[in-house]
Amino acid sequence: MIDLRSDTLTRPTEAMRAAMARAEVGDDVYSEDPTVLALEERVADLFGHEAALFTPTGSMANVLAVRTVVGVGQEVLCESSAHIARAELGAHGAFTGLTMRTWTHPRGQVDLAQVEGLFAPDMGPFFVPTAAVSVECTHNFAGGAVLPIDDLRSLRAWADTVGTSIHLDGARIWNAHVATGTPLRQYGAVADVVAVCLSKGLGAPVGSLVIGSQAAIDESRVWRKRMGGGMRQVGILAAAGLHALDRHVERLADDHAHARLLAEAVGVDPAAVDTNIVVVERDDAPAFVNAAAEQGVRVAMVGPRAVRLVTHLDVSRADAERAAAVLSRLATPGG
Numbered sequence: 001m002i003d004l005r006s007d008t009l010t011r012p013t014e015a016m017r018a019a020m021a022r023a024e025v026g027d028d029v030y031s032e033d034p035t036v037l038a039l040e041e042r043v044a045d046l047f048g049h050e051a052a053l054f055t056p057t058g059s060m061a062n063v064l065a066v067r068t069v070v071g072v073g074q075e076v077l078c079e080s081s082a083h084i085a086r087a088e089l090g091a092h093g094a095f096t097g098l099t100m101r102t103w104t105h106p107r108g109q110v111d112l113a114q115v116e117g118l119f120a121p122d123m124g125p126f127f128v129p130t131a132a133v134s135v136e137c138t139h140n141f142a143g144g145a146v147l148p149i150d151d152l153r154s155l156r157a158w159a160d161t162v163g164t165s166i167h168l169d170g171a172r173i174w175n176a177h178v179a180t181g182t183p184l185r186q187y188g189a190v191a192d193v194v195a196v197c198l199s200k201g202l203g204a205p206v207g208s209l210v211i212g213s214q215a216a217i218d219e220s221r222v223w224r225k226r227m228g229g230g231m232r233q234v235g236i237l238a239a240a241g242l243h244a245l246d247r248h249v250e251r252l253a254d255d256h257a258h259a260r261l262l263a264e265a266v267g268v269d270p271a272a273v274d275t276n277i278v279v280v281e282r283d284d285a286p287a288f289v290n291a292a293a294e295q296g297v298r299v300a301m302v303g304p305r306a307v308r309l310v311t312h313l314d315v316s317r318a319d320a321e322r323a324a325a326v327l328s329r330l331a332t333p334g335g
Contacts, residue, residue, distance in 0.1 A: 002323045004262070005300040007172075007255075007276060007312035010203040016243045023239035028054070028231050031221075035235030039242050043196065043209050046245075047188030051217035053210045053224065054238055058171050059088045060229050061195035061208035063095055066134065067223065068193050068216040069165035072097035074131035076167065077118050080104045081141040083169055084134055095227065099128055108142030110135055110151045112158060119162060132165040137187070138172045138179075141302060144259070144277030144310075146176045152190040166190060171197040171208070175275040178252040192216075201252050201276060202244035203313040206237045248313065252276065258311040258320035265324035266309070266331045278309040280331075288330060295326045 003009050012020065026032035036054050044052040055061045062084050070076045076092070078085055080102040084092060092098055103114035115133060122129035133155065137147040152168075159166050168191035170176075177184055188194060193212040198204035210220050224230060231237075252275075259278050260270035266280045282288045285301045292299050302308045309327075311320060 001296055001298060002315065002319045003298045004309045004311065004315065004323060005298050007200045007310050010199075010313045012205050012240060013203070013313075015247070016203070016240050019239045019243040020236045023235045025233040025235035028234045029225065033233065033235040033238070035242070036238040039238040040209065042242070042245065044211055046184045047194055047196075047211050048185040049188055049194070049211045050214045051212065053217050053220050054231075054234065054241075055208050055210060055224060056206060056229055056231065058195065058197040058199075058208040059091060060224070060227065061197070061210045062088060062167075062169055063091050063227075064220040064223055065193040065195045065210045065212065065216075066092055066098070066132065066167050067096040068210075068212060068219055069167060070096065070098045070131040073099075073128065075099045075101055075120070075128045076132045076134050077101055077103065077115060077130055078134040079108050079110075079136065079139070079142075081108060081139075082134060082136050083140050083171065084136075086141065098131075106142070107145045108136060108139030108147070109145070110147060110155050112151070112154055115155065116158065119164065121162065130164055132167050132192075133159060134167040134169060135191075136169040136171075138176050138275050138277070140172070140277065141279070143273065143279040143308075144172065144175065144275035146179055146274040149180070149182045149186055149190070152187070156190040165192040167192065168194045170194050172200055172275065174249055175201050175252050175256070178250065179256055179275050198241040198244055201255065201312065202241070202248045204237070204240040204244045207241050251313070254317070255311040255313075255315070258315060258317065259309070261320050261324050262309050262311065262327065265328040276311045280307050280309070281305055282307050291330050292327060295330075297323045297326045299327075 040052040139145045198207040255276040
């Protein structure tokens with residue numbers, strides 16, 4: 001079975017398992033796990049921020065990051081299909097008491113004119129004030145689309161003029177970095193807080209990080225514990241993240257090439273595929289998903305008429321070619 005449902009499905013490589021087995025550990029709730037501390041320091045430095053915090057999931061990382069810049073009764077603006085709005089089960093409202101308003105873009109991009117039109121300054125006890133804008137790069141439900149760094153810089157410059165913060169959902173920022181060559185520090189420079197994931201394209205079994213100022217991370221550490229996310233000898237998992245940073249970043253280019261191969265097979269323009277995700281519109285999405293599974297290829301339905309294909313560490317070139325052959329037949333009328 002070739003599984004293209006998500007890049008969260010990867011299994012640790014033997015080398016990663018070995019790194020995990022020999023990891024030095026301590027109690028992370030006491031900030032005494034040396035491997036976790038090494039990972040946090042390294043990731044913070046990669047993005048040019050003061051500090052970082054290891055979390056068990058990307059959703060928790062996003063909730064913690066957003067709540068450092070958006071308070072109770074304030075709002076965050078984001079694109080309408082953003083992960084924080086669509087795929088985190090309302091966690092931001094449930095834990096933080098914030099609200100959201102959205103703009104819409106078919107590729108999940110920053111539309112600065114729409115953002116400016118939505119922005120609400122603090123006008124006293126009458127209206128909900130905008131405290132932050134959240135952007136997602138790469139954008140999951142827009143087919144792994146990259147947000148151009150120049151657009152993010154323009155958003156940053158505008159945000160500075162109105163005094164609002166920027167949250168970057170960088171779950172797959174590594175893919176954007178490899179696809180465009182944009183240094184990670186340039187992405188870090190456009191945001192006040194960043195959330196990044198290790199268990200997607202990088203292939204670690206668990207883990208994400210919140211990145212920001214020391215004050216933001218100190219606050220997030222308290223809230224991580226409050227939300228039940230305090231972990232103990234978690235260096236075993238942090239070691240997988242360090243291993244992935246050493247060995248699994250540049251190879252993301254292979255995933256991107258495999259995604260373009262799949263895109264061509266299902267009738268999507270390969271030139272429109274920025275990274276490792278292909279979203280194809282299918283009126284028969286449920287039937288398409290079931291038929292693919294019957295022929296040894298798992299794909300995911302992400303909407304009533306939308307199917308998602310995601311390449312990753314456990315999908316080889318041969319796997320991608322075989323999957324492409326299956327999906328091409330299914331995508332052909334009468335196939």
